[in-house]
Amino acid sequence: ATRATEAEWDGVGRTEDGHPVKVLANVGSPEDARAAAEAGAEGVGLFRTEFCYLGADREPTVQTQRAAYAEVLAPFAGKPVVVRTLDAGADKPLAFLAMGEEPNPALGVRGLRVAFDRPEVLDRQLEAIAGAAADSGAEVSVMAPMVATAEEAAWFAERVRAAGIERAGVMIEVPAAALCAAEILQAVDFVSIGTNDLAQYVFAADRMAGALAELNDPWQPALLRLIGMIGEAGRQVDKSVGVCGEAAADPALAGVLVGLGATSLSMNAGSLHQVGAAVSAHPLTAFQSAAREATAASTPAQGRQSAKP
Numbered sequence: 001a002t003r004a005t006e007a008e009w010d011g012v013g014r015t016e017d018g019h020p021v022k023v024l025a026n027v028g029s030p031e032d033a034r035a036a037a038e039a040g041a042e043g044v045g046l047f048r049t050e051f052c053y054l055g056a057d058r059e060p061t062v063q064t065q066r067a068a069y070a071e072v073l074a075p076f077a078g079k080p081v082v083v084r085t086l087d088a089g090a091d092k093p094l095a096f097l098a099m100g101e102e103p104n105p106a107l108g109v110r111g112l113r114v115a116f117d118r119p120e121v122l123d124r125q126l127e128a129i130a131g132a133a134a135d136s137g138a139e140v141s142v143m144a145p146m147v148a149t150a151e152e153a154a155w156f157a158e159r160v161r162a163a164g165i166e167r168a169g170v171m172i173e174v175p176a177a178a179l180c181a182a183e184i185l186q187a188v189d190f191v192s193i194g195t196n197d198l199a200q201y202v203f204a205a206d207r208m209a210g211a212l213a214e215l216n217d218p219w220q221p222a223l224l225r226l227i228g229m230i231g232e233a234g235r236q237v238d239k240s241v242g243v244c245g246e247a248a249a250d251p252a253l254a255g256v257l258v259g260l261g262a263t264s265l266s267m268n269a270g271s272l273h274q275v276g277a278a279v280s281a282h283p284l285t286a287f288q289s290a291a292r293e294a295t296a297a298s299t300p301a302q303g304r305q306s307a308k309p
C-alpha cells in the first residue's frame with residue numbers, strides 16, 4: 001500500500017479509493033476557530049459552546065450568545081459546523097444553573113439533562129445559534145451532549161427543528177445510547193461519538209483520574225466494539241457517524257475508526273494533517289481489516305501492534 005506523509009495531505013478528507021471522511025476540527029473559542037481554518041479543517045465537528053457561559057453568573061442574553069457564536073463560525077462560511085448545545089454540569093458547573101450538590105456529578109444532571117428542567121435556556125441558545133448561522137453563512141447543524149435514550153434524542157431534535165435549524169444530531173457518549181444507536185438514528189440526522197465520555201462510562205473509570213488512564217485508552221477493544229456497533233447502525237440507515245473525542249486525533253487509530261464506520265473525524269487543529277494523511281494513505285477495505293484486528297485484540301497494546309492497514 002502507498003504511504004502518504006504529513007506534507008502530502010491535499011486537504012480533502014477521503015480514503016485512498018475515494019470514500020469521503022471529513023477531517024474536522026474541535027473548537028471552543030474564536031481563536032481556536034481561526035487556527036483550525038488556517039490549518040485546513042474542512043469544517044468543525046464539535047464546537048463546544050460552554051466558553052460563552054463559563055464564569056457568567058447570569059445567563060448571557062440571546063444577542064450576546066449570537067454574537068459570540070457568530071465570531072466562532074465566521075472562518076467557516078460555506079462549510080459544515082456542528083454546534084454542540086451547552087454541556088454544563090459535572091466538571092463544568094455553571095453558577096446561573098445552580099444544580100446543587102451532587103454526590104456523583106459525572107452521573108448527575110449534566111449535558112442535555114439540564115435542559116429537561118430548564119428547556120427555555122436551551123430554546124434561547126437555539127435561537128442564538130440559528131441567528132449566528134444566518135450571520136456567518138456557515139452550514140450549521142446542532143447536537144446535544146449526554147443523550148441516553150432515543151426518546152431524549154427525539155425531544156431534542158423537535159426543539160432544534162422548531163428553532164428553524166435543519167439538521168439535528170446527538171452525541172453518543174453514554175453506553176445506553178450506543179446500544180440503541182439504530183433507534184436514535186431514526187430520530188436525528190446524524191450522531192457523533194464522544195470517545196472521552198464513552199470510555200469513561202463503559203469502563204466506569206473517571207476520565208480525569210490519571211491512575212485509570214489504561215482503562216480510558218481509546219484502543220481498548222471493548223470501546224472499539226461499541227463504536228463498531230454504532231458504525232453498523234449508521235451504515236444501515238445511511239446517516240453520518242462522526243467521532244469527536246480524543247481517539248480521532250490518533251493517526252493510527254483514525255483508520256480503525258474509519259474501518260468501523262466513522263464518516264467524519266473531528267480533532268484539535270494540530271492533528272488535522274497527520275490524520276488527513278493517514279486516512280488518505282489506504283483504501284477502505286484495508287481500514288476495515290485493521291478494524292477487525294483491533295476489535296478482536298485482547299489488549300490495547302495488541303491492537304496497536306496488529307491493526308495495520
Ligand code: PEP
Pocket residue numbers: 046048087173193194195196197198244245246
Ligand atoms: C467526549 O466526551 O468525547 C467529547 C468530545 O466531549 P467532551 O470532551 O467535551 O466531554
Ligand code: MG
Pocket residue numbers: 145173194196197
Ligand atoms: Mg463528552
